[in-house]
Amino acid sequence: MLQKSYILSALILLSSFFYSCKKSSSEVSHAPRKISFNEDWQFFLGDSSKMASSGAQWRTLNVPHDWSIEGEFSPKHPAGVGGGALPGGLGWYKKKFSLAAKDSTRLTAVTFDGVYQDSKVWINGKYLGNRPNGYIGFQYDLTLFLHYGNEPNEILVKVNNAHQPNSRWYSGSGIYRNVWLTKTDKLHVPLWGTFVTTPQVSRDSALIQVEARLVNQYRSVKNGILETSLIYRDQQVNLVASEFEIQAQDTSEVTQQIKVLQPQLWSTEDPQLYSVVTRIKVGGEVVDEYTTKFGIRDFTFDLEKGFILNGEQLKIKGVNNHHDLGPLGAAVNKRAIERQLEIMKEMGVNGIRTAHNPPAPELLELTDEMGFIVMAESFDMWENAKTANDYSNFWDEWHERDVKDMLLRDRNHPSIFIWSIGNEVPEQWSERGAEIGRELARITKEFDPTRPVTAGMNPPVHTNEDDVTLQFDEPQQPNALAGSGALDLIGYNYAHQTWPKHQVNFPQPPFIATETTSALATRGFYEFPSDTTKIWPVRWDIPFDGGNPDHTISAFDQVRTPWGSTHETTWKIIKKHEFLSGFYIWTGFDYLGEPTPYGWPSRSSYFGIVDLAGFPKDTYYMYKSEWTNEPVLHILPHWNWEEGQIVDVWAYYNKADEVELFLNGETMGTKKKQGDDLHVMWRFPFKKGILRAVSKKDGKVVLEKEVRTAGEPAKLTIQPDRSSIKADGQDLSFITVNITDENGIIAPRANNVVHFEVTGGGKIEAVASGDPTSHESFKGTSHSALNGKVLVVIRAGKEAGPVEVTATANGLQKATTTINLE
Incomplete structure (x- = not known):
């Protein structure tokens, strides 16, 4: 039986009785209820018959772990080239651990943030359960099967990613997200047991509502007080308390309300965060404590005004991203996610769509902290399959549970503004799709009525520039x-x-562009003329036999898919119309798998504004010039061509009226953007030397940028993104190595193999260049550069001290840098 106790104004008065002044949250006991369970697992790859043999080799490692990224690229792997051309298989993880005798009076559970995929878990030989969905978190209660004191426990996890293809992109394999061990009193707030909403928000005051679910696993009735503190910047702002009574082996839901004056509102520019700390007290003693972070903000989507946040219009400038972390694979690392978001934020991005599945919790923690408008997506398919072994096989049994768990886990994140219930599902054209959509929307509204529901719907097809009415494959449907x-x-x-x-086609529901653009580019590669648009492939359902023999694509914004549009075309439309709330570009980063328009030997995508190694392509600066207040002047391409060749030069700029271009000191003319242009262009015969652009505002110089002809590759330069990182075994330094001539000018076509050596308490975690065709392992100690650049990622050890990283290449001067572990 579920009981509810509503705390109204009397309890707000009660808070002032208990606490007449602010108290530091440090004055309250914070007994840890959740600890990392990531270290010292053993791993075996293969079926159980091999595992049982006397010669079976288990490898000790820490999770998160992705075994697929360690494999060799091959089109023969069952995942296929679309799935990243890397192996899946069957993996086993086991871990021994001990518990103190005093823990026998408490409850102990294990929480997995995500296992890809179809996991089964045992504790001390007792089967706990199965979770097919590789993207959702889940928890098992271990209490009944545990040993305490000197007798150890063993947890065993089977991960079945052998049935492939099961994804249209690279999935990764293994316990690839964090694992936690949770210890609680038998009277406690369960996993994802709170829901914090802000039903009334203004700049003067806000009303905060906290719904807390209490579980009593004692064999007797429990009475106590539920005390909830509102915390801002480690200071207690307010407190409410209420009495409760829970029957044995029962649950109760308590709803409390807290008023806060002059609230600090969450926004993309200033993402202010609060916490509520929920304490269960019995006999004056705190038996459980649960912390929930949240933000106070007010928003709406309007048919006329688009997206409005805290009373102000805001255009959503978003990107789609898959869950892989480039050369790191699918294994979650918070710093790697943070780096991706930093790169996007610098470009001016304010939105992320989690394509096409629930993300890692760490991503949402960071979008809360950094200020992004998140569209959280649940499914890429429903009942109808997109690949032979995908989630559609589990749909009937699991979809309701999975979407509920996603909502319960993520609904307190202030960065989430939209729930997406599906992406390009084939059912969208049928009444069955409408029925499923209504079911998923009903579930979503039951667990979170505060956010709108959408779905990424395939286009009306066969559109052209002159016909802007909705058209469908089957007009009668x-x-x-x-x-x-x-x-x-x-x-x-x-x-x-x-x-x-x-507004004509849909007079009621407002607009959001869930997925747009699908423009294509290889970083640092250019073709002329640049002002023609290429459509690669010609059609999505016809194999592509065009393009370039080396599988390159021009980095001028001139190549798109038949269903997509160029970056400039897309943004011009969104920018022009006030009622268009915003869009999410496909994609922010290149990702493993889906190497449209090519097939093998390409093995990763060309869609990204940033390549797989994290190096921006040129359109990055178009967006930065449009989306940020930072002065921008970016000219492209590089300046190493054949003498006399007719070349095009583009400039992206802002904060200026015009740009004048000089070649070896001689003016090539001044250009101004006309109409809705987003760049300017010059065309003339190439001469080696110095290309210099000068942007001006009212005749005064704003910025100057140069591109120089590079000589032969002569040396390496090395630059870490951070020279000091934490000695915690998790932190990363991303180190860029450039191949330059003797004057330090990047050699724009250099593809030398660069070797890396590390001394001290760090190790090479990954190497990459952003080349979609490279088959070199990301786990090696060397890698070929792409157009003058290569990346090495260093993982910190657990001892403080210097880590020296040296880059060498045959015939080139070496480079060294030092990373301090603190």
Whole structure:
């Protein structure tokens, strides 16, 4: 039986009785209830018959761990080239651990943030359960099967990623997210047991509502006090308390309200965070404590005004990202996610769509802290399969549980503004799709009525520039999901020609472009002329036999897919119309798998604004010039061509009226953007030397940028993103190595193999260049550069001290840097 106790104004008065002044949260006991369970696992790759043999070799490692990224690239792997051309298989993890005798009176559980995929778990030989979905977190209660004192415990996890293909992109394999051991009193707040909302928000005051679920696993009735503190910057702002009574082996839900004056509002520019600390007290003693972070903000999506946050219009400038971390694979690392978000933030991005699955908790922690508008997505498919062995095989049994768990886990994150219930599901065209959409929307609203629901819907197809009405593959069967009433926002995947007519096509639900653009580029590669658009492939369902023999794609914004649009075309439409709330570009970063338009030997995507190693492509600076207040002047391409060759030069700029271009001191003319142009261009015969651009505002110089002709590769330069990192075994330093001529000018076509050596308490975690065609291992100690650049990632050990990293290449001057572990 579920009981509810509503605490109204009397309890707000009660808080002032208990606490007449602010108290530091440090005055309150913080007994840890959750500890890391990542270290000292043993791993075996293969089936159980091999594992049982006397010669079986188990490897000791820490999780998160992705075994697929350690494999060799091959088109013969069952995942296919679309899945990253890396192996899956069957993996086993086991770990021994001990518990003190005093823990026998408490509850002990293990929480997995994500295991890819189809995991089964045993404790001391007792089967705990199965979770097919590789992207969702789950918990098992271990209490009944544990040993205490001197007798150790053993947990065993089977991970079955052998049935492939099961994904349209690289999934990774293994316990690839964090694992936690939780110890609680038998009277406690369970996992994901709070829901914090802000039903009334203004700049003067806010009302905070906290719903807490209490579980009593004692064999007797329990009475006590639920005390909830509101914390801001480690200071207690307010407190409420209420009495409760829970029957034996029962649950109770307590709802409390807290008023705060002059709230610090969460926004993308200033993401202020609060916490509520929920304490269960019995006989004056705190028996359980649960902390929930949240933010106070008010928002709406409007058919006329687009997206409004805290009373102000805000255009959502978002990107889609898959869950892999480039050369690190799928294994979660918070610093690696943070680096990706920093790179996006510097470009001016304020939104992330978690394509196409629940993300790692660490991503949402960071989007809360850094200020992003997150569209959290649950599924890439429903009942109808997209690949032979995908989640559709588990849909009937698991979809309701999985979407509920995603909502319970993530609904307190202030960065989440939109729930997406699916991506390009084939059912969207049928009444069955409408039925499923209404079911998923109903579940979503049951567990979180505060956010709108959308879905990434395939375009109306066969559109052209002159026809902006919705068109469908089968006109007699319009998009049933769009018309189902399930969606609060109409989510467009592509179909950019139809966006200006959204209000005509959909007079009620507001607009969000869930997935856009699909423009293609190889970092540092250019083709002329640059002002023609290429559509690669010609059609999505026809094998592509065009393009370049070496599988390169021009980095001018001139190549797109047939369903997509160039970066400039897409942004111009979103920018122009006030009612278009915003968009999420496909994609922020290149990702493993889906190497459109090519097949093997390409093995990763070309869609990213930033390549797989984290090096920006040129369109990055177009967005930065449009989306930030930082002065920008970026010219492209490099300046190593054949003498007399006709070349194009582009400039992205802002904060200026015009740009003048000089070649070896001679002016090549002054250019101004016309109309809605986003760049300017010059065309003339190449001469080696110095290309210099000068942007001016009212005749005064704003910025100057140079591109010089490079000589032969002569040396390496090395630059870490951070020279001091934590000695915690997890922190990373991302080190860029450039191949330059003797004057330090990057050699724009250099592809030398660079070797790395490390001394001290760190190790090489990954190497990469951003080349979508490279088959070199990311786990090696050397890697070929792509167009003058290569990356090495150093993981910290656990002892403080210097780590020296040296880069060498045949015939080139070496480079060395030092990373301090603190």
